[in-house]
Amino acid sequence: MNARITGTGHYLPGSPIHNDDLPKELDTSHEWIHSHTGITNRHWASPEEACSDLALKASLKALENANCKAEEIDLILFSTVTPDFISFPASATLLQDKLGAPQAAAMDLNAACSGFVYALETAYAFIKAERYKKILVVGSEMLSRIVDWNDRSTCVLFGDGAGAVVVEADEKASPWFSALNARGKDAMALTRLQGGTLNPYKSGDVVDHGHFLAMDGKKVYLFAVSVLGETIQNLLKQSGLTVEDIDYIVPHQANSRIIEAVAARNKIPMEKFVLTIEDTGNTSSASIPIALDILIQKGEVKPGQRILLVGFGAGLTYGGTLLQW
Numbered sequence: 001m002n003a004r005i006t007g008t009g010h011y012l013p014g015s016p017i018h019n020d021d022l023p024k025e026l027d028t029s030h031e032w033i034h035s036h037t038g039i040t041n042r043h044w045a046s047p048e049e050a051c052s053d054l055a056l057k058a059s060l061k062a063l064e065n066a067n068c069k070a071e072e073i074d075l076i077l078f079s080t081v082t083p084d085f086i087s088f089p090a091s092a093t094l095l096q097d098k099l100g101a102p103q104a105a106a107m108d109l110n111a112a113c114s115g116f117v118y119a120l121e122t123a124y125a126f127i128k129a130e131r132y133k134k135i136l137v138v139g140s141e142m143l144s145r146i147v148d149w150n151d152r153s154t155c156v157l158f159g160d161g162a163g164a165v166v167v168e169a170d171e172k173a174s175p176w177f178s179a180l181n182a183r184g185k186d187a188m189a190l191t192r193l194q195g196g197t198l199n200p201y202k203s204g205d206v207v208d209h210g211h212f213l214a215m216d217g218k219k220v221y222l223f224a225v226s227v228l229g230e231t232i233q234n235l236l237k238q239s240g241l242t243v244e245d246i247d248y249i250v251p252h253q254a255n256s257r258i259i260e261a262v263a264a265r266n267k268i269p270m271e272k273f274v275l276t277i278e279d280t281g282n283t284s285s286a287s288i289p290i291a292l293d294i295l296i297q298k299g300e301v302k303p304g305q306r307i308l309l310v311g312f313g314a315g316l317t318y319g320g321t322l323l324q325w
């Protein structure tokens, strides 16, 4: 059995927040942020919203576009590093209830910014194994809740949002190619140290650096440029295709300079890359499905065209999927 994406959707909460509208105490500027990252705007969820609420809005659009009812979904795969609750219940089960899909199995998956690609491959494997026929794959994130608002080198980069796809069994679809990898030895380059079993919360704890996202930006930048190229080449080799055969590349949206460096090193025209970072910032595992939906909603993708999704993130993880629309 093969699989096909039958519907996509995304949701960006609230109005765009421009670089000029960031807190003045940050001592940053539109010029610095835009020239170093390509970001102009990001979105922040309202205090009443949680991660599963963003996921719900993206999922409803994906289901509508797939012409699929929530009651038909067999499995919900929810990729996030910013779940509603730190351990449990899983955000996937909260989404299952909000969607009205009591028949669906539901689980969270954390491979950080690569999480959507990992979840998509998990969905594909379940369909290949003929365990499930219709799977909802969601990437939903609220980075605004976990960044350190005293650290200008990270807090300006991230935003909130959600993207979702419906994956369905389809005998006539072409096989997908996939590459999932991790480099655990560099795990400490991107962390949120406090609150797990190594550093559990204690009564009287002061909320400080350990409670927030921390990143060795240069190390992650170099890693990203190297592994995005490696993953694209891996997928081309597996499929026996060349860059010319790929119509669109949808990369994790972390920094447009990373994508430009990957394009230059691998001799790939920039026009093939779908870029949405200017208006979203980095939305971690939501970034690929958001960019994919924006691409699909433009109506330019034709059946049979090839799309390559590729991501990297904390872990450090990386991976990609090459599929035919």
Ligand code: UT7
Pocket: 027, 028, 029, 032, 033, 036, 037, 113, 152, 153, 154, 156, 190, 215, 217, 218, 220, 221, 224, 254, 255, 282, 284, 312, 313, 314
């Ligand atoms: O989703 C995966 C996770 N994230 C990533 O993929 C991010 C990967 N890394 C990057 O994209 C880049 O390394 C950053 C955008 C994070 C940083 O860009 P950079 O060109 O490597 O800047 P830098 O860290 O070398 O900093 C250069 C200067 C420093 O000042 P000095 O020491 O040269 O005086 C920083 O203090 O820029 C300063 N700086 C800022 N200035 C204004 C850092 N952040 C800011 C800021 N506004 N927001």
